[in-house]
Amino acid sequence: MGTAIPTRRAALGTLIAAPFVIGAPVAALPSPAAGAFEQALATLERAKAAHYAAIETMDAAEAAFYAACQPRQPMAELADSERAARKQADVEARQRFGVDEALEMEGLAGSAACDALAAVLATPAPDIAAVVLKIELARDGSLGIDDLAPVLADLRRLGAPLASVGAGRS
Numbered sequence: 001m002g003t004a005i006p007t008r009r010a011a012l013g014t015l016i017a018a019p020f021v022i023g024a025p026v027a028a029l030p031s032p033a034a035g036a037f038e039q040a041l042a043t044l045e046r047a048k049a050a051h052y053a054a055i056e057t058m059d060a061a062e063a064a065f066y067a068a069c070q071p072r073q074p075m076a077e078l079a080d081s082e083r084a085a086r087k088q089a090d091v092e093a094r095q096r097f098g099v100d101e102a103l104e105m106e107g108l109a110g111s112a113a114c115d116a117l118a119a120v121l122a123t124p125a126p127d128i129a130a131v132v133l134k135i136e137l138a139r140d141g142s143l144g145i146d147d148l149a150p151v152l153a154d155l156r157r158l159g160a161p162l163a164s165v166g167a168g169r170s
Helices: 003-022 025-028 032-071 081-095 101-122 128-140 145-166
Strands: none
Touching: 025 081, 032 081, 032 101, 032 128, 101 128, 101 145, 128 145
């Protein structure tokens, strides 16, 4: 009886590991085309690059604006008429340096990047490596657990062949 346990464990280990070694789960899956996932990833990378570029543009516009406006007397020390003139000068300077436009573009690019990330998460993962990537992207994007529902669906779909390996055995 003492030798039956290791032998049984070895047999069970072989049953569990064999599909991975021969690649059966991946081949047997009703797997979505990897191309759709790769396309979603490429869209995400382009959106992230556009967002980073918009951030750089916004930072440059703000730096130019603040450099042109410093040093100045604090608003609290100004008379009412001087405050109104300062506010108008600031509005004109923000327009001249493109601050508001840059802020709007950064917001739009950030929204596009968030939408692209959501699209990656919603696109079925072709394999476990893609699932891991989705989890890492969700973590890096500070997403919540509720945002991982498509990832759980991927794991259930990709794990289905493994569940059938042990089915009916006691």
